[in-house]
Amino acid sequence: MARTLSMKDAINEAIDQEMARDKTVIMMGEDIVGGAGAAGEDDAWGGVLGVSKGLYHKHPKQMIDTPLSESAYVGAAIGAATCGLRPIAELMFIDFMGVCLDQIYNQAAKFRYMFGGKAETPVVIRAMCGAGFRAAAQHSQMLTPIFTHIPGLKVVCPSNAYDTKGLLIQAIRDNDPVIFLEHKNLYASECDVPEEPYAIPFGEANIAREGSDVTIVAYGLMVPNSLAAAETLKKEGIDCEVIDLRTLSPIDMDTVIESVEETGRLVCVDEANPRCSIATDVSATVARDAFKALKAPIEMVTAPHTPVPFSPSLEDLYIPSPDRIAEAVRKTMGA
Amino acid sequence: MSNPFPLEKDGLLDAYRRMKTIREFEERLHVDFGRGDIPGFVHLYAGEEAAGVGIMMHLQDHDRIASTHRGHGHCIAKGVDVKAMMAEIYGKATGSCAGKGGSMHIADLSKGMMGANGILGAGAPLVCGAALAAQKLGHDGVGITFFGDGASNQGTVLESMNLAAIWNLPAIFVVENNGYAESTSVDYAVASDSYVDRATGFGMPGITVDGTDFFAVYEAAGEVIKRAREGAGPTLLECKMIRFFGHFEGDAQTYRAPGENEDNRKNRDCLKIFRAKVTEAGVLTDAELDAIDAEVLALIDEAVKEAKAAPLPGPAELTTDVYVAY
Ligand SMILES: Cc1ncc(C[n+]2csc(CCOP(=O)(O)OP(=O)(O)O)c2C)c(N)n1
Ligand SMILES: [Mg+2]
Numbered sequence: 074m075a076r077t078l079s080m081k082d083a084i085n086e087a088i089d090q091e092m093a094r095d096k097t098v099i100m101m102g103e104d105i106v107g108g109a110g111a112a113g114e115d116d117a118w119g120g121v122l123g124v125s126k127g128l129y130h131k132h133p134k135q136m137i138d139t140p141l142s143e144s145a146y147v148g149a150a151i152g153a154a155t156c157g158l159r160p161i162a163e164l165m166f167i168d169f170m171g172v173c174l175d176q177i178y179n180q181a182a183k184f185r186y187m188f189g190g191k192a193e194t195p196v197v198i199r200a201m202c203g204a205g206f207r208a209a210a211q212h213s214q215m216l217t218p219i220f221t222h223i224p225g226l227k228v229v230c231p232s233n234a235y236d237t238k239g240l241l242i243q244a245i246r247d248n249d250p251v252i253f254l255e256h257k258n259l260y261a262s263e264c265d266v267p268e269e270p271y272a273i274p275f276g277e278a279n280i281a282r283e284g285s286d287v288t289i290v291a292y293g294l295m296v297p298n299s300l301a302a303a304e305t306l307k308k309e310g311i312d313c314e315v316i317d318l319r320t321l322s323p324i325d326m327d328t329v330i331e332s333v334e335e336t337g338r339l340v341c342v343d344e345a346n347p348r349c350s351i352a353t354d355v356s357a358t359v360a361r362d363a364f365k366a367l368k369a370p371i372e373m374v375t376a377p378h379t380p381v382p383f384s385p386s387l388e389d390l391y392i393p394s395p396d397r398i399a400e401a402v403r404k405t406m407g408a
Numbered sequence: 409m410s411n412p413f414p415l416e417k418d419g420l421l422d423a424y425r426r427m428k429t430i431r432e433f434e435e436r437l438h439v440d441f442g443r444g445d446i447p448g449f450v451h452l453y454a455g456e457e458a459a460g461v462g463i464m465m466h467l468q469d470h471d472r473i474a475s476t477h478r479g480h481g482h483c484i485a486k487g488v489d490v491k492a493m494m495a496e497i498y499g500k501a502t503g504s505c506a507g508k509g510g511s512m513h514i515a516d517l518s519k520g521m522m523g524a525n526g527i528l529g530a531g532a533p534l535v536c537g538a539a540l541a542a543q544k545l546g547h548d549g550v551g552i553t554f555f556g557d558g559a560s561n562q563g564t565v566l567e568s569m570n571l572a573a574i575w576n577l578p579a580i581f582v583v584e585n586n587g588y589a590e591s592t593s594v595d596y597a598v599a600s601d602s603y604v605d606r607a608t609g610f611g612m613p614g615i616t617v618d619g620t621d622f623f624a625v626y627e628a629a630g631e632v633i634k635r636a637r638e639g640a641g642p643t644l645l646e647c648k649m650i651r652f653f654g655h656f657e658g659d660a661q662t663y664r665a666p667g668e669n670e671d672n673r674k675n676r677d678c679l680k681i682f683r684a685k686v687t688e689a690g691v692l693t694d695a696e697l698d699a700i701d702a703e704v705l706a707l708i709d710e711a712v713k714e715a716k717a718a719p720l721p722g723p724a725e726l727t728t729d730v731y732v733a734y
Binding site for chain 1: 447448449499500501505507508509510511512513525526527528529558559561562563564588589590591592593594595596597598661662663664665666668720721722723725726727729730732733734
């Protein structure tokens with residue numbers, strides 16, 4: 074049965090259901106329970122924004138608070154994954170990956186290949202990503218391209234509560250390391266979500282809106298922004314198709330190519346910085362594989378090549394807005 | 409009457425003014441944040457003033473500090489302009505960082521303030537660099553990194569302690585132990601009962617002081633800073649202290665014991681403790697301290713008023729301060 078759920082609650086439900094189904098699923102992170110060793114309430118935080126609130130009382134043995142030592146606990150999650158557990162490590166903000174990246178990209182990502190196919194590392198590293206929270210340069214980044222670049226990692230960045238639940242369940246059941254990125258500005262966004270557990274396979278894009286004139290490719294917060302642009306453009310008689318990539322590794326280029334073969338126009342929208350990004354990657358692949366279908370140069374709408382600014386007046390300009398997306402679409406239409 | 413304190417009257421007034429400025433700055437942010445005037449999130453230093461000021465009273469501009477996410481107090485104690493700080497927190501063009509940094513990234517390199525930091529433990533290696541620079545350039549500057557009980561478990565901090573010890577750097581590792589990292593108790597998260605033991609393990613001396621007692625901090629800091637200036641190497645200084653507010657503004661603090669905050673305010677307020685000591689000794693009068701209170705209040709009022717009236721950064725600022733923009 075479906076009911077309306079926020080993305081935040083969808084994450085909680087996915088973890089809850091998987092922990093109930095499989096006792097080898099554990100989660101660790103900073104204040105994911107909260108109040109450890111303190112005199113007051115148990116489960117005092119449930120994560121910095123309350124995402125895991127309540128899970129401790131349902132699954133006390135599977136929820137572990139950690140010291141502020143990301144390198145140690147993310148690494149421990151990875152090690153435990155090779156030894157029979159299915160850990161979820163919460164790295165509060167993805168910006169903190171700097172202190173534990175070795176364990177992710179030299180260890181987890183490489184085991185399967187480097188050990189001749191003998192290792193499985195079913196670990197999920199969850200973290201908040203993205204700008205718009207006035208959280209400034211070290212708590213707002215969209216670092217999807219960095220992880221997408223590394224062979225061996227799977228990279229997920231959902232745009233709505235329904236996909237979040239299904240993709241997180243898939244991530245927990247998956248036997249490879251998954252970087253699961255949750256846009257903090259989408260936590261409150263709601264949609265219909267079935268109560269029963271379901272998994273959405275990786276590498277399958279979702280056509281969030283069908284259209285015939287222009288293909289817009291996006292992920293995360295850029296999906297609702299692209300849909301808003303599409304609504305504006307509809308009034309101008311421009312019919313946009315919006316493709317939500319959902320997973321960036323593996324990436325579903327087939328759906329993108331098929332769409333561009335119909336529309337002949339492509340706008341890639343990416344909240345990441347512009348160089349070596351998801352936008353450049355998708356553009357290059359389309360230019361190679363569907364060049365003949367293109368009726369106009371490909372457009373890219375991205376953040377600028379700067380850190381994320383703090384001031385609201387600048388941060389609002391930093392994030393690709395529906396207006397900027399619409400402008401890029403008009404350009405492909407020759408307007 | 410004789411003065412039993414290690415500072416002359418002027419010095420005592422200066423210390424009080426710095427502590428009071430921090431307190432009013434933070435109390436004001438608490439109110440204005442609650443009203444929704446301030447973007448993002450802020451971590452307040454109220455209750456912890458004696459530690460930052462007790463240490464910073466010994467420092468000059470060529471002494472470098474690296475601060476934390478809870479950085480306002482360190483900035484004020486180190487002499488960063490209060491009005492520019494307030495404007496920064498409001499995201500205005502007149503702010504210390506032109507509105508680009510915000511509360512967690514206030515810096516003023518001209519004052520030896522290498523930045524608040526959004527990444528726990530990130531200051532420790534940077535301060536080893538500051539200390540190395542002082543050593544190589546042959547001046548008597550020291551580098552001081554502040555970190556909380558929580559951040560004391562970061563690998564960067566532990567690696568830096570070893571590095572500072574083997575290079576005999578003029579570096580000081582200040583653990584601001586307020587008992588909590590967010591909602592998690594130090595008793596859960598730190599395995600050793602004693603930071604002094606930890607320091608010993610890294611081959612440096614460690615000292616623990618009551619961080620609510622300005623004079624205890626001032627004296628201990630004086631010794632370790634002198635040691636560093638004289639080339640005798642790094643020290644760890646633990647200040648046990650109290651965080652008056654939640655981890656960040658909006659924290660419901662249900663992890664605390666009932667009555668904990670009220671008890672702290674009543675019995676462990678470093679400003680009250682300071683006032684009692686200096687007035688009971690007859691070195692300063694309540695009237696002198698009250699006059700500072702009034703001046704500080706006026707300064708904070710003005711800072712808020714100016715910050716609110718200041719312009720936001722213009723659109724062109726988005727792509728300045730980078731060597732190339734795309
Ligand atoms: C590397 C890193 N991990 C986690 C965080 C999130 N975080 C910010 S402050 C904080 C708690 C810090 O506790 P402590 O070091 O004791 O300092 P206090 O807040 O008590 O002053 C946490 C977990 C961060 N900013 N950086
Ligand atoms: Mg602390």
